[in-house]
Amino acid sequence: MKIVKYNKLKNNKYEILLDNNEKIKVYEDVILKENLLWKKEINDIDALLKKNKDYEIYDVAIKRLSNHVESVKGIHDYLIKKGYSNDLVQETVDILITKGYLDDKYYAKCYITNQINLSNDGPLKIIKHLENLNINSDIYNEYLDISDNIWYGRIKKYLDKQVKLNKKSLYIFKSKMLMNLINLGYEKELINDCLSTISISNQDELRKKEEEKIRKKLGKKYSGDDLERKIKEKLYQKGYFE
Numbered sequence: 001m002k003i004v005k006y007n008k009l010k011n012n013k014y015e016i017l018l019d020n021n022e023k024i025k026v027y028e029d030v031i032l033k034e035n036l037l038w039k040k041e042i043n044d045i046d047a048l049l050k051k052n053k054d055y056e057i058y059d060v061a062i063k064r065l066s067n068h069v070e071s072v073k074g075i076h077d078y079l080i081k082k083g084y085s086n087d088l089v090q091e092t093v094d095i096l097i098t099k100g101y102l103d104d105k106y107y108a109k110c111y112i113t114n115q116i117n118l119s120n121d122g123p124l125k126i127i128k129h130l131e132n133l134n135i136n137s138d139i140y141n142e143y144l145d146i147s148d149n150i151w152y153g154r155i156k157k158y159l160d161k162q163v164k165l166n167k168k169s170l171y172i173f174k175s176k177m178l179m180n181l182i183n184l185g186y187e188k189e190l191i192n193d194c195l196s197t198i199s200i201s202n203q204d205e206l207r208k209k210e211e212e213k214i215r216k217k218l219g220k221k222y223s224g225d226d227l228e229r230k231i232k233e234k235l236y237q238k239g240y241f242e
Contacts, residue, residue, distance in 0.1 A: 003040045006031075012059075018042070027055050057084050057092045062101070071107040071133040072097065104133075108140040120158055122151060125185025148190060155186055155194045163200060169207070169239030170200045207240045 002019040009015055012028045016036075024045070030052050031037060042048055060082060061075055070078070072093060079089040096102040108130055115121045123144055130140050159177060166173050174195050181191045200206070214234045215227070222230050 001042050001045065003036060003042065016042075024049065026052050027059065030055050053088065054092075057082075057088055058095065061092055061096060065096070065101055069107055069110045070102065071104050071135060072102050073133045073135075074107070075102060104135050105139050107133075108135055109143050112140065112143040116146075120154065120184050122154070122181070122185030122187075124187070125183075128185070151186060152190055152194055155181060155191060156197075158184075159194060159198055163198065166200060167206060169210075170198075170203055171239030171241070173200065173239075174198065175239075207235070210238060210240065211235060 001022070003016055004019050005017040007015040007017070009025065013025050014028060014031060016024050016026055016031075018024070026036075026048065030048070034048065034051070036042065057079060061079060064070065064075060064078055075096065076089055076093050079092065080086065084092075093102065111130065112126055115126050123146070126144065127137075127140070158181070162177060162180075163173070168176070177195060177198075178188070178191055182188060211231060214231050218227055218230050218234070
């Protein structure tokens with residue numbers, strides 16, 4: 001089929017008008033590689049569109065990788081979500097690996113460094129994320145070879161910040177922090193070691209405020225010994241045991 005006209009579009013694409021009035025969109029690089037500017041004719045339109053599709057998915061992947069560090073599984077899933085077939089995606093991923101644009105070891109190094117420097121995540125959460133991307137311990141272990149002292153220091157820093165915001169009893173605070181830090185991916189034993197050093201200086205003040213609040217609420221319904229017993233029950237539930 002003869003090429004009648006080229007119309008330039010965005011993203012390095014052209015719309016090609018053929019002599020049968022059919023219009024196709026083709027990347028500029030594909031046009032140049034196939035010498036279409038010179039030949040002004042397309043012998044096999046299906047083959048051309050296949051090459052264009054190959055170039056398109058590669059271009060999409062490169063643009064993604066220019067803005068995000070991705071794992072092999074990460075870019076594979078990204079391209080699948082874009083609607084490309086699994087065979088085409090796998091073929092593109094293989095090319096990207098061969099050319100050095102995809103490297104799980106480099107991804108693991110970047111991810112671990114970022115999580116340590118920019119988040120509160122602990123080792124177990126970091127490992128879970130990497131394993132969900134099919135990155136095994138042989139790849140990431142060297143970047144997670146960090147002493148317990150470092151992780152302990154991160155837990156302590158997190159707790160020190162939370163203590164300043166705390167308005168609950170020491171018991172409730174420690175219970176909440178234990179769950180938070182487990183969810184952040186820290187070992188329970190290490191968390192408990194750190195929690196054992198935590199104290200809250202204003203516990204008496206917090207207890208007094210809580211008792212006043214409970215007394216005001218329950219005083220509308222109870223009095224005398226019944227009121228005092230109910231207050232103690234509520235305080236106990238809130239972690240004030242004395």
